[in-house]
Amino acid sequence: MPTIKIHLLRCGTIALSREAVLGGRESFLSALRQTAASPKDRLTLPCFCYLIEHPKGLFLVDAGVGRAFSPDGVYDAAALRALLGAPLAAYLRPSVEAGRSIGEQLAARGLRPEDLDLVILTHLDADHVGGLHELRGAGRFLLPEDEYFWSCRTVYKLRQPQRLWLDMPLERFWYRGSSLGTNRWAYDVWGDESVMLINLPGHTDGLCAVRIRNGKRFVLLASDAAICRENIETGTPPGFCFDAGLARKALRWLGEQEKDPDCAAILLSHDREQTRDTICL
Numbered sequence: 001m002p003t004i005k006i007h008l009l010r011c012g013t014i015a016l017s018r019e020a021v022l023g024g025r026e027s028f029l030s031a032l033r034q035t036a037a038s039p040k041d042r043l044t045l046p047c048f049c050y051l052i053e054h055p056k057g058l059f060l061v062d063a064g065v066g067r068a069f070s071p072d073g074v075y076d077a078a079a080l081r082a083l084l085g086a087p088l089a090a091y092l093r094p095s096v097e098a099g100r101s102i103g104e105q106l107a108a109r110g111l112r113p114e115d116l117d118l119v120i121l122t123h124l125d126a127d128h129v130g131g132l133h134e135l136r137g138a139g140r141f142l143l144p145e146d147e148y149f150w151s152c153r154t155v156y157k158l159r160q161p162q163r164l165w166l167d168m169p170l171e172r173f174w175y176r177g178s179s180l181g182t183n184r185w186a187y188d189v190w191g192d193e194s195v196m197l198i199n200l201p202g203h204t205d206g207l208c209a210v211r212i213r214n215g216k217r218f219v220l221l222a223s224d225a226a227i228c229r230e231n232i233e234t235g236t237p238p239g240f241c242f243d244a245g246l247a248r249k250a251l252r253w254l255g256e257q258e259k260d261p262d263c264a265a266i267l268l269s270h271d272r273e274q275t276r277d278t279i280c281l
């Protein structure tokens with residue numbers, strides 16, 4: 001197969017408490033406490049989206065922090081409260097510099113949303129779908145049914161505001177039995193195993209990692225199954241997850257994948273040490 005190019009696009013930042021990134025007791029109350037973390041106790045993290053040049057089509061994974069979050073390119077408490085609600089705005093503290101939202105970065109490359117064959121959403125957290133409205137016109141939007149089902153319910157309603165995604169033409173898919181992932185569920189986008197969406201529950205129930213394969217070599221876009229390398233190295237899940245036991249299982253699985261000689265890279269959506277702009281596979 002010809003070379004596949006994976007472009008890493010930094011679409012804004014979030015500023016999370018250290019406890020949220022590096023683990024800690026996860027509970028609704030601890031999450032609420034983290035909304036009050038001072039700036040010095042926070043880590044500023046990039047929000048990666050991925051633009052992939054694939055023989056089957058041009059596609060995007062996730063939509064990052066949207067321009068609507070940050071109209072003037074800086075942290076905007078009033079805009080965020082209106083879009084996300086005060087607790088989530090204080091928890092994430094997202095912003096996106098001028099020229100960095102997903103729509104703006106596509107335009108800078110001479111691309112319109114209509115040029116995208118596909119947009120894959122790994123899950124519905126606000127920092128992954130914030131730029132979704134900037135992508136109106138793209139060919140298809142794919143989302144795991146399990147993510148959609150839970151996002152309308154329980155505590156997910158707080159972390160995944162529906163106004164960010166409910167009016168978009170999302171095509172929901174069912175995972176199928178697979179040898180991949182901790183739940184052994186995956187979805188084969190083009191029926192040739194070149195792009196597999198692999199369920200890794202923990203951070204959310206429906207979250208998918210995206211495995212892109214060319215021949216035997218593969219790159220794994222792990223979304224928020226880990227927030228930073230330390231999570232994988234120590235087996236400690238991020239503080240912000242729905243089920244810490246499942247999140248630990250996902251970290252172990254990522255660690256196993258990393259040891260596979262055919263694994264070219266595991267990319268995390270908020271890896272502050274990531275320096276690469278493009279990976280060729």
Ligand SMILES: [Zn+2]
Pocket residue numbers: 125127128224269270
């Ligand atoms: Zn995230």
